[in-house]
Amino acid sequence: MNLEYFFSLFLGGLTRGSIYALIALGYTMVYGIIKLINFAHGEIYMIGAFTSLIIGAALAMSGMNPILIFVLACLAAIVYSAAYGITIERLAYRPLRKAPRLSVLISAIGMSIFLQNYVLLAQTSDFLPFPLVLPNMKFLKPIEHMMTTTQFLILISTAVVMVLLTILIKFTRMGKAMRATSQDKDMAQLVGINVDRVISMTFLIGSATAALGGVLISSHIGQINFYIGFIAGIKAFVAAVLGGIGSIPGAVLGSFVLGLTESFGTGYISSDYEDAFAFIILILILIFKPAGLLGRKENEKV
Amino acid sequence: MLKIKNISTYYGNIQALKDITIDVSEGEIITLIGANGAGKSTTLMSLCGIVPVKSGSIEFEGQEISKMNPDRIVSLGISQVPEGRRIFPQLSVRENLDMGAFLRNDKDEIKKDIEYVYDLFPRLAERRHQQGGTLSGGEQQMLAISRALMARPRLLLLDEPSLGLAPLIVQQIFDIIKKVNQENNTTVFLVEQNANMALKIAHRGYVLETGKISMTDDADKLLANEDVKKAYLGI
Secondary structure, eight states: OOHHHHHHHHHHHHHHHHHHHHHHHHHHHHHHHHOOOOTTHHHHHHHHHHHHHHHHHHHHTTTOOHHHHHHHHHHHHHHHHHHHHHHHIIIIIGGGTTSOHHHHHHHHHHHHHHHHHHHHHHSOSSOEEOOOOOOOOGGGGGGTTTOOHHHHHHHHHHHHHHHHHHHHHHHSHHHHHHHHHHHOHHHHHHTTOOHHHHHHHHHHHHHHHHHHHHHHHHHHHOEEOTTHHHHHHHHHHHHHHHHOTTOHHHHHHHHHHHHHHHHHIIIIIOGGGHHHHHHHHHHHHHHHOTTOSSOOOOOOOO | OEEEEEEEEEETTEEEEEEEEEEEOTTOEEEEEEOTTSSHHHHHHHHTTSSOOOEEEEEETTEEOTTSOHHHHHHTTEEEEOTTOOOOTTSBHHHHHHHHTTTOOOHHHHHHHHHHHHHHOHHHHHTTTSBGGGSOHHHHHHHHHHHHHTTOOSEEEEEOTTTTOOHHHHHHHHHHHHHHHHHHOOEEEEEESOHHHHHHHOSEEEEEETTEEEEEEEHHHHHHOHHHIIIIIOO
16 A cells, blocks of 8 residues: 555545535534524535635736735635625525424525526636636645645635634634524523524624635635535535534534545545445435434434 | 513414413512413513514513513513523533623623522532533522523513422522512512412412413412412312
């Protein structure tokens, strides 16, 4: 066995896992609070990628420093997607707050289809080359064949996001309100928490991290189209279920398990089955540990 | 202080409250007694804005609150200890108390109030780092009351605080309710199935029967009333 090959697969797996984690966070946080699988979440990720492509291309004409352009395009994508996330919740989910869960789910699927087609019409169905490419960093030169600059950046930014999010949820007032709301929504209102605001905040955070994931992976792969949100969204959803949907550490763990499995699977078995691995894992988890790796078993009251 | 006037509440097509009118004056302990399903909890949930009121009005200190959001109502000084305690199970005892003070910003005063409730219920102080869901029923009830007190309410709503607890703990909790009422001049609205205990500490009482107020009087008169005795006191 070639050790270098193993490491490059390992790092590739971590990179995939990081991106899945950035998207899966949104699924799991929204599920934790309003018990909804937000199927439009993958589209938020895609919209993030498109926003940064447009802003990046526009700024590139001004001849700015590429790193600065990257940062600005990234911020624009995050802000724009967060606004999308909040708006989707207002328009498509909030009016159905008291409706059966199935109605909201259907509304989410509708939102997803709508956004895909909207971007298809407004942009194009072709793959577009992604302009935001970072110059290679010098200190990565010795391991360049295993890890590129973008991969390095993906790992670092994911780690930073995870740390910030942990601090937010564990120690801040908003974080405590989010935890309280996910545990008992009515009681949260009875202590004076504005639940609508907590829900908006959850969509904001989830959409922002998904947009960041969208920008990072696009600059790694180098091209995007309107459909990238679908498959990435489904896989991040699998990762969230794998870790135990509703659990934030679970979503991160599930994402890395999924990313590494895919990477090693394609590297050692066959790349023909790249997308099959995710679903094989999903089926196995649903059979043997339905609550997920770190999920809590829910006792439904009869 | 609180004027509930002719409110009606529905769950779908089923009418849960029919024309309920209740008055509460400042500093009072009033109790609402009634059997299972009479609408006691619904009354409190309507008061807090969780269950929407179809008709009628609820005035708190002259302000109409029946259309307000629950968090606004809490900010006016109304706190509820709901039925079944509803502790946040995965928050620690201390975090549960912090949630009770969610709308307050006065850090030093909050600290004082935490010491105050630890003083009322020393058991909570011992378990401050434990998760709320791992407490016993009695401890959870103590925590639920403490959490409500952390908001420094002027009107404290209690929904069946005696439910499922050992008699000794029930006695302790009722003593605390009385103490809070006397020491802080907190107005108490107590909903109970344990009519005997409730009427003993209350000033006035209301009897609720299938969504309607059937009787109201001073607590000692209700205790002596033959109908109440038969129906609710088991004598």
